[in-house]
Amino acid sequence: MRPRTTGPRALAALALLPAGLLAAGCGIQSTDVIAVGGPASAQAVPPDAESGGTVLFFAGPDGLMPVLRSVRSGPQLSLLFAGPTKAEAAAGIRTELPPSRGAAKMSLARGMVTVALDQDVAGLTPLAQQQIACTVLQSVAPGTDLKVTITGTDDHSSLSPLACPAG
Template structure:
């Protein structure tokens, strides 16, 4: 009698055996989701930011982003419309606001801030509108719940009241 040799099919089957056993699983069973509370939250602007400088809102890699400029160096809107500094731009901070002079008039009445710009506002992107709304709301009432209306010179157009999402 002749000894039996293993053929190529048998060798292939033996080679695939460990992979097949791994595919079956290692005995770990699934578990249910365990609720442990709500999502974490944090304030993007420190509570004492107003005392330490000027808070401006620019466009960052993930949307609206507060930027703390050291020491009060003037009204917020002209600084906002001037855009990010070279260092801020190098860090990926940008603006969606067109170059301009900022607000020509700012008024507060019954929890509503009105910003009258000396330029057209119809073409402002939603992020540009948020930049203005958040910068103004932060300067008037940090952490408050104020609405901001933006008006411009383009045929008395007015952007509906905005709240700061940050």
Template sequence: MRRLRCAAALLAAAPVLTGCGIQETDVVQAGGPATIQVFPQSSTGMVLFFRSPDGELLPVIRSLEGEFEDPQSPGASTGETLSVLFAGPAERDRAAGLTTGLPELPPGATLRAAPSDRSGVEVTLPIALGRLDDTALRQLVCTTAFSEDPEGLTPVHLRGTDGPLEQANCDADIDLGVQPRPTARPS
């Protein structure tokens, strides 16, 4: 009975509380959303892809330090970028729940990236690729693609100790916002 009286009192007070003498207005436009560049220039940062808590790929920006801080620097090579990827998520990335599907590299291992004789880039890795799951392979492909091209459109050919894989393109659903899209390149 007490609940019924409280509910009735609230219903009776509702018209009084909602009026309050404030006049209705139309929607006021204040401009579009702010835009920022999410992906770094090749000479100021690198884009690495890690596994999010829900199992999807998530790009992480790493600022370049030391010799790469010079604006005239060409930036980190694809091999150097992949070495950072294999080192795994940084402490702040792990705190956010990011993980990797990649193994540790053997001591003294080198990663090589060179233009492919077909198209894109070929990356030679000192690990067996057949043991990696789909997300780990996508980490490699997307990190390589964005290391080679700010739009991540470079075709990637991975070659491991167990042989080559078919050419792949980065399929991560990355929202580049209003970033310019490349035009068709002449053949």
């Protein structure tokens, strides 16, 4: 009988065997998820908004976004419905509000701010509703638990109670 010889394929397989074993058992063990706290948070409204300027809420790349305008006073809802400036739009800021067809009126009673719009409100998207609620609450009573009701010209349509998720 003649002794068996190892062919080139067998030699290649044997040469790769240690590399395969090394890669498969590199010594890293799996671990469980370790909870270390809640998600990171940041102050949504710039601190200098309190010293001067008007905060409006628009739609940004990641949802609702506060925008500080240098206007010290004025009709916040008129500014909101006018939409972002050209510079703000170039930065990716937009609005979900339709163009305003008339003046908006605000009133405060029993812990509720009522915003009466001179247009239909049933078709406002949730983000458009948040734009109004957050802008109004920031101008009237920032940091409170007040809620907002939005009424319009459509029959028996009101959006209530709305809070500001960013505040």
